[in-house]
Amino acid sequence: MRLDSHVHLWRYNEHEYPWITEPMAAIRRDFMPDDWREAAEPLGFEGFIAVQARQSLEETQWLLELADQYPQIRGVVGWVDLRSPCVDEQLEILCDHTKLVGIRHVLQDEADDAFMLQDSFLRGIHRVGHCNLVYDILIFARQLPATLEMVAHFPRQRFVLNHIGKPDLHSGEMEPWATQMHELAGHENVWCKLSGMVTEGDRASWTPEGLRPYLDAVFGAFGAERLMIGSDWPVCLVAGSYADTMGVVMDYAGDDAGVLGENCARAYGR
Numbered sequence: 001m002r003l004d005s006h007v008h009l010w011r012y013n014e015h016e017y018p019w020i021t022e023p024m025a026a027i028r029r030d031f032m033p034d035d036w037r038e039a040a041e042p043l044g045f046e047g048f049i050a051v052q053a054r055q056s057l058e059e060t061q062w063l064l065e066l067a068d069q070y071p072q073i074r075g076v077v078g079w080v081d082l083r084s085p086c087v088d089e090q091l092e093i094l095c096d097h098t099k100l101v102g103i104r105h106v107l108q109d110e111a112d113d114a115f116m117l118q119d120s121f122l123r124g125i126h127r128v129g130h131c132n133l134v135y136d137i138l139i140f141a142r143q144l145p146a147t148l149e150m151v152a153h154f155p156r157q158r159f160v161l162n163h164i165g166k167p168d169l170h171s172g173e174m175e176p177w178a179t180q181m182h183e184l185a186g187h188e189n190v191w192c193k194l195s196g197m198v199t200e201g202d203r204a205s206w207t208p209e210g211l212r213p214y215l216d217a218v219f220g221a222f223g224a225e226r227l228m229i230g231s232d233w234p235v236c237l238v239a240g241s242y243a244d245t246m247g248v249v250m251d252y253a254g255d256d257a258g259v260l261g262e263n264c265a266r267a268y269g270r
Contacts, residue, residue, distance in 0.1 A: 003074060003261035003270070004048035004246075006162065006195045006230030007036055009066060016054060024238045031234045033070040039233065039242035043250070045261075047074040049230075049268060051136065051162075052104055055079045060094060067099040074270045075101035077136050082124025095131050101268040102134035108166065113143045116150045125150070129157040134268055138162045144180040151187050158189055160267055163196025163232065164218050169211075170201055178217045185221035191267045192222050194249045194259070195230030203239035208248050215252050224256050228264040 010017065011030045020028055036048060050063050050073050060078030067073040076099050080090040094100050107116055115121065128135050137159055139147055144165055151159055161184065167177040184190055197211050218227065229249045236245040253259040264270070 001047075001257075001261045001265060002043070002045045003228075003264040004036075004040060004045050004231050004233070005160075005193050005228040005264040005268075006051055006232050007048040008053045008233070008235060009033065009036075009050055009063065010053055024235075026238055027234045033066065033072055036233060037072060040231075040246075043243060043246055045246075047072045047270075049073075049075045049077060049101065049264065049270075051077045052079045055106060057090060057094075060100075064094070064097045064099060067097070073099065074265075075099050075268045077102035077104050077134070079104060080124070082128070083118065083120035084124075087124050087127050091127060091131050091133075095133075100133065101270065102136050102160070103128050104136035104138055104162075107137070107139050107143060113146050116143075116146055122150070122153055125154060125157060129154060132269075134158045134160050136160050136162055140166045141168060141177040141180075144177065144184065148180065148183055151184065151190060155187070155189060158267060159187075159191065160228075161190060161192045162230075163200070164192060164194065164214060166196065166200055167214060169197065169206075169214070174213065174217065178221075181217060182221045185223075185226070188226075190222075191226045191228065191263065192218060193228055193230040194218065194253075196232045196235075197248065198236055198239040198245050199232065206239060208251060211248055212252065215249070224253065224259055224263075226263065226267075227259050228267065229253070229260055230264075 009031055012028055052059055063076045067076055080087055080103055125135055198206050231245050233242055
């Protein structure tokens with residue numbers, strides 16, 4: 001079973017997606033499950049995890065409604081306001097749907113790298129775990145120290161790090177990211193998505209060879225058992241095709257069934 005661990009869906013509206021800037025004009029249109037299927041089925045991928053792109057309950061509910069219609073959506077990573085005193089009520093509404101598998105907050109956009117260490121945010125993650133949901137971690141590499149501190153609070157909470165922690169691919173500097181990834185991988189409840197790499201460096205001139213040192217580091221840290229392929233489609237299209245993007249990991253991992261889908265299924269309970 002081949003599963004794409006990281007896919008976004010939207011009906012494009014410039015007011016709701018201001019982060020899709022002019023250099024990303026290629027993705028200023030609708031992207032729906034049938035569009036993903038057209039790109040993914042030739043590579044043998046059967047399903048995907050749909051991940052929130054807007055921090056709104058409405059979007060999460062829309063993704064869950066789509067999941068009812070499209071069996072290829074194996075799970076939804078949505079959003080709730082983790083700091084809200086009403087977080088339990090928000091989770092209760094969403095958790096009635098069996099395809100809700102996780103929650104994500106766009107931590108990379110928070111000015112304070114310690115945002116995730118607020119007591120109210122930590123209480124929210126505790127409630128996520130109480131609902132048996134994954135927490136997806138979306139950060140830049142500079143936020144790894146705070147992430148290590150956050151994860152240490154929750155030894156039994158399943159975490160999935162997005163986009164290999166977004167190292168600085170422009171500079172090619174591996175440290176301290178590589179060392180901190182080893183530290184993070186020391187927590188056996190943390191998984192990592194092999195995603196988001198092609199858009200973090202030079203989008204016009206990246207090569208699989210240029211990404212190999214980062215894959216070496218992540219495989220060395222987590223081992224193949226806690227890594228999962230992800231496209232970050234359609235965002236990846238600003239740097240390359242779906243096949244080119246997924247090919248980076250597929251060529252590196254070979255026919256490893258875990259990396260290509262089984263690990264994703266285990267992490268998200270699919």
